[in-house]
Amino acid sequence: MGAALPSALAGDATRPGQHTWLHSLVRWLFIAVSLTFLAAVLLAPLATVFVMALERGLQAYLHSFADPDTAAAVRLTLTTALVVVPINTLFGLAAAWAIAKFEFRGKSILITLIDLPLAISPVISGMIFVLLFGLHGWFGVWLREHDLSIIFALPGIMLATMFVTFPYVARELIPLMQQLGNDEEEAAITLGAGGWMTFFHVTLPKIRWGLLYGMVLCNARAMGEFGAVSVVSGHIRGLTNTMPLHIEILYNEYNFVGAFAVASLLTLLAALTLVVKTLVERTGYRRR
Amino acid sequence: MSITLDQVTKHYAGAPVVNDVSLDIGDGEFFVLLGPSGSGKSTLLRAIAGLSGVDHGRIALHGRDVTHVAARKRGVGLVFQNYALFRHMTVAENIEFALRVRHMRAGARRQRRQELLRLVALEGMDQRLPAQLSGGQQQRVAVARALAHKPEVLLLDEPFGALDAKIREELRRTIRQVQRELGITTVLVTHDQEEAFAMADRIGVMNLGRLLEMGAPHDLYSRPATRFVATFLGAANLILARRTPDGIQMGANTVAAAERSADVDEREVVAVVRPEEVEVAASREALSSGYLARGVVAEVVFTGALESLRVRLENGVQAPLLAQPDGAAGASLLVTRTQHEQRGFEIHPGQDVAIGVRRVHVLPTPLSSFTACAASPALADALSRQPLLAELAVRMKTRIAMRAEPQLGVPEAACAADGPFVGTTALASQADCAHRAEWLLRRGAQDLLVLPEHAAVPQRVLIHWMGEGSRSATLAVSASVLRHLSAEAVYVGIFPQQSARVRAQHGMRDLLDARSEAQLAHGLEMRTELRFGDVAQELALRLAEAPAQMLIVGVTELTRFAERFRGLLDGGQWPMLIVYRGSP
Numbered sequence: 121m122g123a124a125l126p127s128a129l130a131g132d133a134t135r136p137g138q139h140t141w142l143h144s145l146v147r148w149l150f151i152a153v154s155l156t157f158l159a160a161v162l163l164a165p166l167a168t169v170f171v172m173a174l175e176r177g178l179q180a181y182l183h184s185f186a187d188p189d190t191a192a193a194v195r196l197t198l199t200t201a202l203v204v205v206p207i208n209t210l211f212g213l214a215a216a217w218a219i220a221k222f223e224f225r226g227k228s229i230l231i232t233l234i235d236l237p238l239a240i241s242p243v244i245s246g247m248i249f250v251l252l253f254g255l256h257g258w259f260g261v262w263l264r265e266h267d268l269s270i271i272f273a274l275p276g277i278m279l280a281t282m283f284v285t286f287p288y289v290a291r292e293l294i295p296l297m298q299q300l301g302n303d304e305e306e307a308a309i310t311l312g313a314g315g316w317m318t319f320f321h322v323t324l325p326k327i328r329w330g331l332l333y334g335m336v337l338c339n340a341r342a343m344g345e346f347g348a349v350s351v352v353s354g355h356i357r358g359l360t361n362t363m364p365l366h367i368e369i370l371y372n373e374y375n376f377v378g379a380f381a382v383a384s385l386l387t388l389l390a391a392l393t394l395v396v397k398t399l400v401e402r403t404g405y406r407r408r
Numbered sequence: 409m410s411i412t413l414d415q416v417t418k419h420y421a422g423a424p425v426v427n428d429v430s431l432d433i434g435d436g437e438f439f440v441l442l443g444p445s446g447s448g449k450s451t452l453l454r455a456i457a458g459l460s461g462v463d464h465g466r467i468a469l470h471g472r473d474v475t476h477v478a479a480r481k482r483g484v485g486l487v488f489q490n491y492a493l494f495r496h497m498t499v500a501e502n503i504e505f506a507l508r509v510r511h512m513r514a515g516a517r518r519q520r521r522q523e524l525l526r527l528v529a530l531e532g533m534d535q536r537l538p539a540q541l542s543g544g545q546q547q548r549v550a551v552a553r554a555l556a557h558k559p560e561v562l563l564l565d566e567p568f569g570a571l572d573a574k575i576r577e578e579l580r581r582t583i584r585q586v587q588r589e590l591g592i593t594t595v596l597v598t599h600d601q602e603e604a605f606a607m608a609d610r611i612g613v614m615n616l617g618r619l620l621e622m623g624a625p626h627d628l629y630s631r632p633a634t635r636f637v638a639t640f641l642g643a644a645n646l647i648l649a650r651r652t653p654d655g656i657q658m659g660a661n662t663v664a665a666a667e668r669s670a671d672v673d674e675r676e677v678v679a680v681v682r683p684e685e686v687e688v689a690a691s692r693e694a695l696s697s698g699y700l701a702r703g704v705v706a707e708v709v710f711t712g713a714l715e716s717l718r719v720r721l722e723n724g725v726q727a728p729l730l731a732q733p734d735g736a737a738g739a740s741l742l743v744t745r746t747q748h749e750q751r752g753f754e755i756h757p758g759q760d761v762a763i764g765v766r767r768v769h770v771l772p773t774p775l776s777s778f779t780a781c782a783a784s785p786a787l788a789d790a791l792s793r794q795p796l797l798a799e800l801a802v803r804m805k806t807r808i809a810m811r812a813e814p815q816l817g818v819p820e821a822a823c824a825a826d827g828p829f830v831g832t833t834a835l836a837s838q839a840d841c842a843h844r845a846e847w848l849l850r851r852g853a854q855d856l857l858v859l860p861e862h863a864a865v866p867q868r869v870l871i872h873w874m875g876e877g878s879r880s881a882t883l884a885v886s887a888s889v890l891r892h893l894s895a896e897a898v899y900v901g902i903f904p905q906q907s908a909r910v911r912a913q914h915g916m917r918d919l920l921d922a923r924s925e926a927q928l929a930h931g932l933e934m935r936t937e938l939r940f941g942d943v944a945q946e947l948a949l950r951l952a953e954a955p956a957q958m959l960i961v962g963v964t965e966l967t968r969f970a971e972r973f974r975g976l977l978d979g980g981q982w983p984m985l986i987v988y989r990g991s992p
Contacts, residue, residue, distance in 0.1 A: 303492035306459050307550075309479045310486040311506035312557060321505075325496040 169387055173380035184381040192358040193366035194385065196277070200362065201342040204281045208338050209331070212289025217323075219290075220297035221305075234291065237284050245283050246351025249276055272354030277362065280348040285341045292334030296327055329400060336397045343389055409471070410435050410561060410593035411456060415933055416465035417896070418451055423867070424896055425451050427617035428465070428933030433610075436591040438584070440604040443614035444640070449597045452614070453563050456595065458482045470560055485554030489566040491546045493538040499525075499549050500534040506557035524552040527586055544575035551583060555590070562587070564596040568603065580606060601641050605629075613637045616894040621931060633772050633931070634891050635805055638680045645686070645741050646805060648777055649679040649770075656768050663698035664768040676776040676830050678806075680769040683744040687764040688719065689753060695764035705759045706740055715750050717743040719763060773888045774855065774881065777831035778808045781848065785812045791836050794859045796866075796983055803892040808834075817844040822851075829853040832985075836861065841977040842970040849966055849988045855885060856986040863983045866958035870950060871899045871934065873962030874943060878989045880925070882962030885987045887930035889960065897934035899923065902946045944975050951982050962987040 174181050184190060215234060219227060237245060251257050253270040263270060270276045304326060308318040324331075346364040353360040355369065363386050370379035411433040418426040426448040433439045441449040454460045456467060458479030466475045474482050494502050503524055507517045525531050528548040538546055547567055554562060567583070568576040584607055587594050598604055604611050605625045612622040613636070621628060621637045632638040635646060650657040652674050656664045688705075689695045700721075707718040720740045741763065745755075755761070778801055782788040788810040791797070801808050809830065815821035817840055833853040835844060837860040845856055869890060873882040890897050901919050919936040926932040939946045951957050959982060963969070966988070976984065 303488050303490060304494055306479075307486065307488065307492040307553075308494070308505065310457055310459070310482075310484060311553070312480045312483075312509040313505070314480060317509060322494055325494075 166387065169380055169383050172376055173384040175380075176377050180377050181381050184375075184378040185385075187378065189358045189361065190366060190370075190378065190382060193361045193363050193382065196274070196361065197343055197363040197386075199274075200278055200281050201339055203278055204285060204342045205335055205339050208282060208286045209289050209335055211286055212291075212293055212334060212338075213331070215290040216293035216297050219294050221302060231294070234287050236287075238287050242284055242345065242347030243351055246280050246348035249280055249283070249348075249352050253279075271352055272356065272360060274360070276352040277349050277360060280352045281342050281345050284345055284348050285338045288338040288341065289331065289334035292330050292337070293327060296330040300326055329403070332400050333397060336393055336400065340390060340393045343393075344386065409433065410437065410469065411439075411595065412466075412468040412471075413452075413456070414466045414468075416452065416455060416462050416467060418448075418455060418460065419463050420451075424617050424894055426455065426462075427894060427896060428935075429614075429617075429619045430465075430927070430933055431612060431619060431622070433593060433595065436593055438587055438594045438596070438607060438609045440608035440611045441595060441597045441614060442599070442601060442604040442611050442640075444599055447614040448617035449599075449614045450565055453486075453565055453595060453597045456561070457484050457486045457563055459486075483557070483559050484561045484563055485557070485559035487547070487550050487554050487562070487564045487567045489569040491538070491543075491550045491570075493546055493550055493553070495538050497537075498534065499530070499536050499538070499541070502538070502549055503553050503556050505553065510557060520556060524555060527555070527589070528552045528582060542575075543571050544579050547571065547579060548582065551586065555586070555592075560593065562592050562594045564594065566597055566599070568598075568600075576603075583607075604641075611641075613640060615640070615891070618891065618894075618933075619931075620891055631769055632680065634888075635678065635771060635773070636891065638769075638771065639805070643683050643742055643744075645681045645683065647679045647681060648807070649677055649768075651675055651677045651770065656770060658700055658765075661699055661701070663700050663765045678771040678773060678776050680771060681741075681765055682767070683716070683742040685765060685767040686719075686741060686743040687766055688717070688743060688745070688755065688761045689764065690761065692762045694753075695762055697764035697766040700763045700765050703741065703761055703763050705755055705757050705761060708755060708757055713747065715745045715747075715755075717745065717755065719743055719761065721763070772884075774884050775804065775806075775832055775888045777806045778834050778857070779811050779829060779831055780808055780834045781811045781813055781816070781829075781853075782836060783812070783814055783816045785810065787836070788812055791834060791859070794834070794836070794861065794863070796863050797834050797857070797859055799865055800889075800892060806831075813848075817847050819847075831855075832857050834859055837863075837977065837980050837984075839978055841979070842974045845973065845977055845986060846966055846969040849963075849969070849986065854988055856988065858977060858980070858984045858986065860981055860983060863958075863981075864956065865893060866895050866983065867956040868954065869893065869895045869897050869958045869960060870947070871897060871960050872902065872943070872947060873987075875962070875964030877964040878962030878987055879922070880929070881989045882960060882987045883922070883926050883930055883932065885985065886934075886960045887926065887932035889985065890932060895958070897926075897932060899926070899934050899936045900939060900947065900950060901936065902939045902941065902943050905940050905942075944972050948975050951976075951980075958983045958985070960985045960987065962989065964988075964990055966990065 185194075215230070218224070219231060250271055252259060253263060253276065254260055255264070255271075257271075270279065304322050305318050308322045313321070344364060345362075346368075349362055350365055353362065353365055355361060355365060357369070361369065363382055367379050367382045367386070370382065409432045411431070413429055413431040416426055416429045417424055429448075429452060441452065443449045451460060455462050456469075458474065458477065462475065466473060468474060469482060469484070494505065497505070500521055503521045504517045507520060512520075521534070522531075525533065528551055530545060530548050530552070533541070533545070533549075538549065541549065551567075564583070568579060571579065580603065596603075596607060608625055610622060611625055611628055613620050613628070615636050620634050621632065628637060629641055632641065638644045638646065647658055652662065655662040656677070656679055658679065687695055687697045692699050692702075703719040703721045705717055706720045709716045718740050778792075778797060780788045780792040780797065782791050792808045792810060797808065811825050811829075811833075813824050815824055829848070829852050832855040833848055834857045835841070835848065837858050841858060845858060848856055869886065871882065871886045873879050886897065899919065899922050901915055901922070903915050915938050919938060923934060923936055926934050937950075939950070947959060947961070951959060959976070961984065963986060
């Protein structure tokens with residue numbers, strides 16, 4: 121039986137449309153394996169987050185958010201995302217536009233550079249900014265003379281987050297814009313439309329779902345970034361701790377309820393992002 | 409004039425894609441730009457629309473120079489091959505786009521939209537999205553959208569390319585009807601000759617970035633001036649023939665009386681015989697037209713209204729057939745017959761038939777074929793494989809004959825080979841080249857192509873003539889050569905140094921005369937340059953300025969020829985075509 125199975129399988133595979141009991145057995149087997157795997161690796165840890173967070177009851181769970189440091193961390197994370205996502209959206213649009221619509225020297229270098237943050241370790245991304253703006257960095261002395269702080273302050277966190285998230289919008293838009301081509305824009309121009317009119321009435325509607333998808337991905341990473349931010353933030357409670365950093369601190373202090381409560385909030389935000397993404401995809405595909 | 413193009417040139421990566429195109433399109437005219445892909449026709453259309461700039465030349469719409477006017481201000485309507493409708497807008501929004509740009513009121517917009525939808529027969533489709541329409545309907549919307557702002561010129565870039573045959577025909581009729589109704593000047597770009605015939609008032613045929621010929625469909629079809637147009641517009645048998653005082657001689661038989669022409673020289677010519685002008689019959693006596701030869705039917709294909717035959721000419725016929733419509737080699741003739749003719753005389757493959765020719769058209773080109781001439785057959789054979797010569801022969805769909813002259817260059821020696829020099833004589837560039845060239849020219853070679861061993865296809869062709877007697881011949885030869893190259897043409901006028909001031913004015917007039925003659929008589933657009941000094945020296949200097957150049961030079965006398973041309977010919981690095989028209 122065991123020996124007969126593979127050959128029977130191979131025979132079936134070459135004849136589509138034939139549903140034998142063996143065929144459906146294999147199908148269920150595959151589904152079962154992947155679901156089990158998913159449950160073990162993904163769902164169980166997720167569930168653990170919520171179970172641990174609610175271990176001492178809802179009261180304790182809600183109480184952990186009353187802690188001013190925790191509230192500050194939530195605020196910081198949201199502020200960072202709110203600043204970083206729009207800036208990277210603009211940058212991504214500009215870069216994708218330049219790459220898809222024009223031929224220029226150094227185009228391939230630009231494409232490679234956009235991918236750079238995806239390739240290098242987040243810790244190194246953070247280090248770069250410390251080396252640039254830290255006390256012993258290139259601009260460190262100048263910054264101190266002018267009483268400006270970037271590292272171990274909000275600007276550093278934003279810069280590091282921006283650095284690690286800037287590929288997302290551009291990456292999403294470049295292939296889309298290349299595939300959609302220039303014809304509609306050219307048609308608009310021959311019909312008398314100027315640059316802004318063409319952009320807002322033709323290009324933007326054409327790419328809006330891709331753009332939104334890129335923004336959602338960018339936002340997810342901006343809120344969840346740990347490595348790069350950890351290097352530049354300095355872990356000052358209530359000031360420069362983002363949610364992921366705060367979770368680590370709470371955990372290290374054996375405040376499991378607090379740590380997992382914040383973790384559950386971050387998870388919920390991520391889930392929300394994914395829901396938005398799914399909705400965007402559905403609407404987008406239907407409209408496209 | 410609605411659209412005027414003056415020497416429009418556009419380069420891409422150094423090579424010209426549109427090469428010195430000049431063109432006038434009249435009010436309300438339907439002009440079709442026809443050419444194979446890569447011929448520069450779409451680039452030219454985009455230049456008229458303003459979507460791509462030009463490197464040289466001027467574009468005027470209704471007398472207004474728009475060369476440097478932005479596309480959005482040119483007021484043209486453009487229809488793309490793949491519709492380019494705004495996919496997120498409804499049909500109504502698409503059509504009203506140009507009106508919204510112009511801030512027209514909603515009521516007026518709606519009225520204009522209804523009008524346009526009626527014009528393209530799409531009433532009631534206002535609220536559909538482009539994705540909900542068929543390809544033909546989408547293209548109708550695109551036409552309506554392009555017409556919304558009442559443009560003075562409508563440009564259509566292969567508008568039927570993405571549609572199937574039935575829809576294509578229907579849309580073709582709609583567009584022609586709309587165009588007549590509005591009387592709007594229209595330029596359509598296509599690679600489909602049938603489409604061009606069906607729609608055009610006038611056709612311009614483009615190849616290699618050049619506008620080769622223009623004219624009414626019927627004129628272009630029956631009297632093409634170039635091989636390319638003859639074979640691209642419908643099928644054609646190209647045949648190397650001889651023009652004699654009695655008529656056009658193909659092989660042993662003279663099939664048609666020569667068309668009246670000032671050129672009474674007996675010489676080799678390129679004859680065009682359309683497949684429908686060939687007659688087949690059981691015997692020579694049964695033919696109603698001039699007898700050409702006997703042949704064997706190789707292939708019979710039924711295509712509906714017409715029957716298409718391929719007839720292999722029998723041995724003994726001296727007429728080498730240059731080109732077959734499908735590029736197949738061998739002396740076989742393409743013939744088409746109507747149902748009526750088929751009923752009169754039924755034909756099967758393998759049948760032996762008599763072939764007659766009803767009508768022959770002779771191309772005005774002075775370049776018929778090439779003869780590679782060298783001291784031995786082996787050298788002639790090597791010369792015939794020279795890259796530029798081989799490439800030219802392929803592009804001109806002609807043959808390279810070989811001629812061995814062991815005494816080549818020996819003073820006072822006579823020609824070894826029998827017969828006159830046929831076509832353009834090719835000679836390898838080497839140490840003693842000037843003497844050999846003179847030797848050949850004195851013995852009857854008229855057009856002499858001197859080829860360095862590795863010379864490739866040139867990017868620029870310099871033209872010059874010494875003596876007015878060779879002027880029109882040089883222009884004719886230049887035009888013929890340039891039709892098969894994507895190179896730019898430059899006429900170099902050279903005057904003696906000492907008379908610079910006196911002659912300058914005179915020289916300018918000569919340049920302009922030369923340019924307009926080239927344009928009018930040969931459809932050749934060329935740039936002009938004026939230089940002062942010794943002719944051979946100046947030409948050598950000019951040639952040394954850039955790589956990949958070729959020289960065409962006209963001469964009327966051979967006195968001191970070798971001496972004068974030694975610097976240019978002996979071991980020269982550039983190909984050179986000498987056009988000799990001496991007084992007898």
